[in-house]
Structure formats: C-alpha cells, structure tokens
Amino acid sequence: MGTFSSTPTPAAQDLTADTVGRATNQPAGGQPRTQQPPANQPAAPGRGRDWLALGLLMFPVLLVAVDNTALTFALPAISRSLEPSGVQLLWIVDAYPLVLAGLLVAMGSFGDRIGRRRLLLIGSTGFAAVSAATAFAPSAEWLIAGRAALGLFGAMLMPSTLSLIRNIFPDPNRRRLAVAIWAAGFSGGAALGPIFGGWLVEQYWWGAILLVAVPIMLPILAFGPVFIPESRDPRPGTTDVASIVLSLLTMVPVVYGIKSLATEGFGVAPAAVIGFGLLMGYVFVRRQKRLRSPLLDVGLFGNRIFSTAITANVLALFSFNGFILFLAQHLQLLDGQKPTESGIAMIPALIATVAAGLLVVPLVRKVRPGFVVAGGLSLSATGYFVVAFGDHSGGPALLLGALLILALGVGAAETISNDLILGAVPPEKSGAAAAISETGYEIGSLLGTAILGSILTASYQRNLVLPEGIGAGGPGGAHGISQARETLTGAVELAHSLPAPLAEALTSAARVAFDSGVHVTASIALGLMAGAAVLVAVVLRGVPKAR
Structure with a gap:
C-alpha cells in the first residue's frame, strides 16, 4: 500500500476521476507503469457477465445499507419489548456501524491479501448466521452484542464489493456507471431500510428485520463463486x-x-x-x-482529490443518517403513523436518491465533478435549512419535503465522490481505497447517529417539562416517569397509561421538547453541510470534466 507519495504532484491534483487513476498508477519513483491487470485476477469473459457479477454484488450492498437504517424505525417496538435505557437505545443503533467503521480498513487490506471474493463469501456466511441468532435477542445487551458481531462480518462485505467493481470494470466510463449503481444501491438501501423494516415490524416483530438477511445472502453464496472473478494484490505485505x-x-x-x-x-x-x-x-x-x-497508506490523504472526496462521503452520510434518526421517531411517535405508513412516506426520497446517483453520471461530462459534489452537499444543507427554520407542528409534510431535498443531494454527492476515490488508485490497491471510502461512509453514519442523536436526546431531556399531576408518586409510577424523562418513546408510552387530559398534556410537552432538539441538531447540520459545500467547490474546482 506504499505506492503513493504524501505530497501529490500538481498534475495529479487537477485530474478527473478517470484520469486520476491513470496518473497515480505509477511507482514511487514517478515513472509511468504499464497498465496491466493485477496478478491472480482473471478477466471477466464478457460484458454481460460483468453486469451479472455487479447484480450479485448488490445483494450484500443492499443488505448492509438496509441494516444501517432498518432498525431505526423499529426502535419504538424494541423499546417496548426489551426496555433499553436511552444510552442502550443509542448503542443498539451505533454498535453495528462502530465496529464496522473500526474494522473496514483492516478488512479491506485483508481482502487485498487473501482475495476479495473469498473475503466477501466469508463475510456473507457469517452475516447470515449472526443475523439469525440476533433476531431472537432476549435482552438489550444481547441485541447490542449481536449488532457488534454483525459489524465484524459487515466489514468484510462492503470494501470487497467496491474493490471488485474497480477490477471488474477497468474502463473509466463503465466503472463510473457501475459505481453509480453501487452508490444508488447503498443510498437506496439506506432509504429502503425504514420502509422494509417498518413493514416487517408491523406484520411480524422487530427480529424479522435481522432474520431476513438469511435469504438475501443466498444468491451471493450460491452464484458468487461462479460469476464473480477473484482478485487480490499480487504483492501483499504481512498483516x-x-x-x-x-x-x-x-x-x-x-x-x-x-x-x-x-x-x-x-x-x-x-x-x-x-x-x-x-x-x-x-x-x-x-x-x-x-x-x-x-494497514492504511496514510500517504493517500496527501492527494487532495482523494481526501476531499472522502470528506464529502463522511458529511453526506452524516447528514442523511442523522436526519433519518429523528424523522423515524417523529413520524411514529408524534404524528401517530404506523411503521409501514412512515416507511411508505419515505418512498419519494428513496426514488430521489437512486435517480440522482444515476443522473449525475452523464452530468460530469458537462459540469466539473467538484461542482457536482458541492451541489449535492448544498442540497443537503437546504434540506436542513427547511427543518431548522420550519414549523413541524403542521404534520409530516415539511419534514418529508426536507428529506426529499436531502436525498437528492446525498445521491448526487456519493456517486461522484466514490468515483474520484476509486480512480485515484491502481487496481491492485483498490481494496484499500474501497475500505477507506467505506470507512468514510460508516464514520459518517456513525457520527450522524451518535452526535446528532446524542444532542437531540440531551436537548429533549433538558427541555421536557412534565405537566402538573405527573410526578413522584403520581400516575404512571416512578419507572414510567423516569423513562418519559429519558426518551420520547418513554413519554409516549407513559401517555398511553394516563387519563386523557394528562395524556394530551404530556404528549404536547414531549413534542415541544423533542422539536426543540430537532431545531438545534438541524442548525448544526446546516452549518456543516454549507461549509462542506464551499470546501469541495474550492478544493476540487480545478478537476476537469470527464471525457
């Protein structure tokens, strides 16, 4: 992984995604390297077979993306079933992306060494087995441990899929479309997760969200060894x-x-x-x-195209997952929607994410890639502007409209930033680059949930004022009152056990406290997205249009 200098040449800093790969595919001495496929990497025999391999790779991509957000809409059901504390509730969401992010670089490098397809199949098997065991978790602690184990096997999946795409599609134009499909699958899966998860929770129970991983993994396990070509670094180092x-x-x-x-x-x-x-x-x-x-070639970050594209990935997912976290609770707990209803309400955002990711592929031939990524981040900022300064009391329309704007921005930014990342490395190092890109995804998802979610929880707890008549020794009991002070779910559950006047007063107080937190977190995210858009526009302004 040591083929890059920590100080990029000026020429390398001003290239598009397809030309960056050609410019940087050279040894440390700076002499051009003849473009040849890596050793031990069989070429795919035909273009149809390439796209079939991509189709198989989309199964783990969709599953990991769905798993990132599906449990979000199941949190009320999990809270009722396992009664986790506020901190445990956040860890149920965070344990998976935390372990995933911590191990992605290691697994990307490991895949370069032992074979990316082999690692993909190992991860698929483990992910399916652990999902089945975690689906029947009897306690919050068991569920958190299971989510952490899923992070371990998920870390084997994502870098493998993106690095295999880099090797299956060496042509820049075909690769850009393949990456767009991959990014659309990841973004679409993240948006599909609440829809799918909401339906499963309503029809069955929250554990069905995890159990469904078993049949989804069967195609990749059955046909992956036949249609997906193996690839690895021909000169791997030691782990x-x-x-x-x-x-x-x-x-x-x-x-x-x-x-x-x-x-x-x-x-x-x-x-x-x-x-x-x-x-x-x-x-x-x-x-x-x-x-x-x-394990990580830190010299890669000396290339401003590479490092800025990583930053764009982190912040795009930061904004998206942070938004999904509070939207799920708002729709179900404050607007009274069932999990399926709230999931269906997000379908336009799912379509927008996928469409934006595909439409920007031809756009970068007319508009510089840096401006496309900056435009996507600007849309994300606009979505948070609507939330930060809008009135949420009139129903879910405003929040869903903001999500639609946000989804368009994320879909556009992800596709081009990932293509810039992959194009900046030679094929034999694609596993390492893909791992760094995926680490950016997961860190963004993790921080979006951890930071924005924690700020939202803290703001709710500080601003909640319990109505008169609810207190120590009053209706609901000490445990119910404690839960109401800690989470919005606890307040809504307590309201269900109270007489109508008190229930309405508590629900109103909880809404005010929760929405105050939403305004705060949205304002923070707005500032971050706007700053990121300016950064990307300035740093990547010299990257020319794709050919």
Missing part, C-alpha cells in the same frame, strides 16, 4: 495485528466520549476517553508511516 488493535482503540473511545459529552454534559471522564482515542489515532498514524506494508 499487522497491532495496527488493527490501534484502529479500534481510536474509534471506540472517541465515539463513546462524544456520546457521553452530548448526553451528560462536559466531564473529566468523557474528555479523558476522547483524549485517549485521539492519542491512539496519533500512534496509529505514526506506525503506518514506519511500516513497509501499512
């Missing part, structure tokens, strides 16, 4: 276990500390945990620079 441990010691403490600060306020312990994680991150980077075969 550095210490680097894997350091990557986990970086991610877990930082995210845990952020969650603690957001929910409990500033304290010495959360600050110390974050400081420890950042220190481990520093040690990790230093170690990668010294290793002959690093």
Whole structure:
C-alpha cells in the first residue's frame, strides 16, 4: 500500500476521476507503469457477465445499507419489548456501524491479501448466521452484542464489493456507471431500510428485520463463486495485528466520549476517553508511516482529490443518517403513523436518491465533478435549512419535503465522490481505497447517529417539562416517569397509561421538547453541510470534466 507519495504532484491534483487513476498508477519513483491487470485476477469473459457479477454484488450492498437504517424505525417496538435505557437505545443503533467503521480498513487490506471474493463469501456466511441468532435477542445487551458481531462480518462485505467493481470494470466510463449503481444501491438501501423494516415490524416483530438477511445472502453464496472473478494484490505485505488493535482503540473511545459529552454534559471522564482515542489515532498514524506494508497508506490523504472526496462521503452520510434518526421517531411517535405508513412516506426520497446517483453520471461530462459534489452537499444543507427554520407542528409534510431535498443531494454527492476515490488508485490497491471510502461512509453514519442523536436526546431531556399531576408518586409510577424523562418513546408510552387530559398534556410537552432538539441538531447540520459545500467547490474546482 506504499505506492503513493504524501505530497501529490500538481498534475495529479487537477485530474478527473478517470484520469486520476491513470496518473497515480505509477511507482514511487514517478515513472509511468504499464497498465496491466493485477496478478491472480482473471478477466471477466464478457460484458454481460460483468453486469451479472455487479447484480450479485448488490445483494450484500443492499443488505448492509438496509441494516444501517432498518432498525431505526423499529426502535419504538424494541423499546417496548426489551426496555433499553436511552444510552442502550443509542448503542443498539451505533454498535453495528462502530465496529464496522473500526474494522473496514483492516478488512479491506485483508481482502487485498487473501482475495476479495473469498473475503466477501466469508463475510456473507457469517452475516447470515449472526443475523439469525440476533433476531431472537432476549435482552438489550444481547441485541447490542449481536449488532457488534454483525459489524465484524459487515466489514468484510462492503470494501470487497467496491474493490471488485474497480477490477471488474477497468474502463473509466463503465466503472463510473457501475459505481453509480453501487452508490444508488447503498443510498437506496439506506432509504429502503425504514420502509422494509417498518413493514416487517408491523406484520411480524422487530427480529424479522435481522432474520431476513438469511435469504438475501443466498444468491451471493450460491452464484458468487461462479460469476464473480477473484482478485487480490499480487504483492501483499504481512498483516499487522497491532495496527488493527490501534484502529479500534481510536474509534471506540472517541465515539463513546462524544456520546457521553452530548448526553451528560462536559466531564473529566468523557474528555479523558476522547483524549485517549485521539492519542491512539496519533500512534496509529505514526506506525503506518514506519511500516513497509501499512494497514492504511496514510500517504493517500496527501492527494487532495482523494481526501476531499472522502470528506464529502463522511458529511453526506452524516447528514442523511442523522436526519433519518429523528424523522423515524417523529413520524411514529408524534404524528401517530404506523411503521409501514412512515416507511411508505419515505418512498419519494428513496426514488430521489437512486435517480440522482444515476443522473449525475452523464452530468460530469458537462459540469466539473467538484461542482457536482458541492451541489449535492448544498442540497443537503437546504434540506436542513427547511427543518431548522420550519414549523413541524403542521404534520409530516415539511419534514418529508426536507428529506426529499436531502436525498437528492446525498445521491448526487456519493456517486461522484466514490468515483474520484476509486480512480485515484491502481487496481491492485483498490481494496484499500474501497475500505477507506467505506470507512468514510460508516464514520459518517456513525457520527450522524451518535452526535446528532446524542444532542437531540440531551436537548429533549433538558427541555421536557412534565405537566402538573405527573410526578413522584403520581400516575404512571416512578419507572414510567423516569423513562418519559429519558426518551420520547418513554413519554409516549407513559401517555398511553394516563387519563386523557394528562395524556394530551404530556404528549404536547414531549413534542415541544423533542422539536426543540430537532431545531438545534438541524442548525448544526446546516452549518456543516454549507461549509462542506464551499470546501469541495474550492478544493476540487480545478478537476476537469470527464471525457
């Protein structure tokens, strides 16, 4: 993974996705390398077979994306079934992307070494088995542990799919379309997750969301060895276990500390945990620079096209998953929609995400890629502007309209940023680049849930004012009152057990407290998206149009 200099040449900084790959596919000495397929990588025999292989790769892509968001709409049902605390509820959502993000780089590098198709099949088998076991979790702790195990096997899936696409489609134009389909599948799956999850929860129970992974994985396990060509790095280095441990010691403490600060306020312990994680991150980077075969080629980030595209990925998913988190609760708990109804309400956003990802493929031949990505981030900012300054009390129309705008932006930004990332590396290093790209996806998803979700929870808890008549020794009991103070779900559940006047007063108070948190989180996300759009437009302004 050490073929890149940490200081990119000016020429490499001003190339499109298809020309970046050609320019950077050279050894460290700077002499051009003859374009040849990596060793041990059989060429696909025909274009039809290529697209069939892509179709099979979409099964794990859709499953991992759906798994990222499907449980979001099942949180009320999980809360009623397992009675998790507010922190446990966030960990049920976060455990999966946290482990996924912590191991993606390691698994991407591992796939380069042992074979990307082999790793994909191992991950598919493990993901299906763990999903079946976690579907019947009897406690919140069991569910959190199962979600963490799913993160382990999910980390084997996503880098493998994107890196295999890089090797199956060496032609830049065909690759760009394949990446657009991949990104549309990932984004569409994230939007489909609540729809699919809502229907399963309503028709069966929340565990069905996890159990469905078993039949979805069957096609890739049955036909993947036949139609998907194997590929690997012909000159792999050794696996550095210490680097894997350091990557986990970086991610877990930082995210845990952020969650603690957001929910409990500033304290010495959360600050110390974050400081420890950042220190481990520093040690990790230093170690990668010294290793002959690093787990992560930190020199890649010296290429401003690569690093800026990664940033765009992180922030696009940050905004999308943070939005889905509070929208799911708002539609079901405050607007009274059933899980299926709230899922169906999001279908326009699903269509918009997929359509935007496909439509920008020909657009980059007329508009510079940097401006396309910046435009997508600007749409995300616009969606959050509508939420931050709009009135949510008139029903779900405003929030769903904002989601539609946000989905258009995410779909457009993801496709082009991923193509820029893949085009910046030679084929034999595509697993590492794909892993970094996927890490950006998962970090964005994780931070969107952890940061915005934690701020939303903290704002709700600070602003909730219980109506007179509800208190210690009053209706609902101490446990019900404690749950109401902690989460919106707890307040709605308590309201169901109260007389009508008190129930209406509590629901109204919970709505005011929750919406105040939504305004705060939307304002924060608006500032981040607007800043990211400006950054991308400035840094990538010199990238020419695609040919």
